[in-house]
Amino acid sequence: MISRLQPALGRLLISEPFLMDPNFKRAVVLITDHQDEGTVGFILNQCSTLLLKDVVPELEEASFPVYFGGPVETDTIHFIHRCYDKIGDGQEVAKGIYWGGNFETLKALIRNDSISEDEIKFFIGYSGWGNDQLKREMKENTWIVSDDFHPDVVFSGNEENLWREVIINLGPKYAHVSNFPQDPNLN
Template sequence: MLSKVIPATGKLLISEPFLNDPNFKRSVVLMAEHSDEGTLGFILNHPSQLLLKDLVPDLWQADFQVFIGGPVEVDTIHFIHRCYDKLNSGEEIAKGIYWGGNFETLKILVNNNSISSDEVKFFLGYSGWGIDQLAEEINENTWIVSDKFNQDVVFSHNEEELWREVIINLGPKYAHVSNFPSDPSLN
């Protein structure tokens, strides 16, 4: 599987179907930052058992699912959103998708029920690659880079089907891969 799309901020990394790394098995990663110094992103489809209210005590009503963004700095909370009109902050990383912003404003919006789970996604930690590390992994066919997705994919609540959906969106050349079993020994 050769990826023809070049990695960049706002694109997706889709793990190859038999990647054995438990941190990235059947992962879809949104790249929030990609530069000559490395890459940072968030795994969109690995939910934790935690809710935001479990991690931030003054968000007593925050029943937002928290996702495992990756294996780096898992003691930090990050968020992406598509509600710049409400937050008036954040760095646009893809059309209409923002990374971070004013957390105090976000807390007020959450506590006032003025923001919904299809507008914001929270992560513990992040995924990171050093200089040239991601390029090497792409050359080894560990990742497919995609720019074929919309905002709804990023904020999807169907985590189990997300990997399959983005593979199918790559077109007929890749669609058959979506049916591969997660454990090839079961075939």
């Protein structure tokens, strides 16, 4: 499979169907930073067993799911959101989608029940690629790149079907890929 689009800020990286790296198997990654020095993103469809209250103990009522953002710095927490009007901070990575912001403001919003799961997503760790690493992986057809997606995709809680949905959204050229078995050896 060859994707004509190249990685860029606000685009999705979609793993090819037979990528066996357990960190990125059937992964959908939102690119939140893309420069000559490298790329940063967050896996949107790998929910952990943790809740926000497990990693931020002072938010004892916060039952937001926490996602595995990637294998880099898994002792850090990050968030993306679509509620700039409430948080008033964050770097816009795609139309209406922001990375980070004032965590103290966010904690106050959470304590007041002023923010919902469909507005924000939390991650442990992130995905990162060195300056030429992602270019090499693109040449190896490890990733498909998409810039045609609705923001609801990013905040979807349907992580089991997200990979398939974004593949189908790429159109007929890729739709057949969505039916490939996860392990072709089981056929």
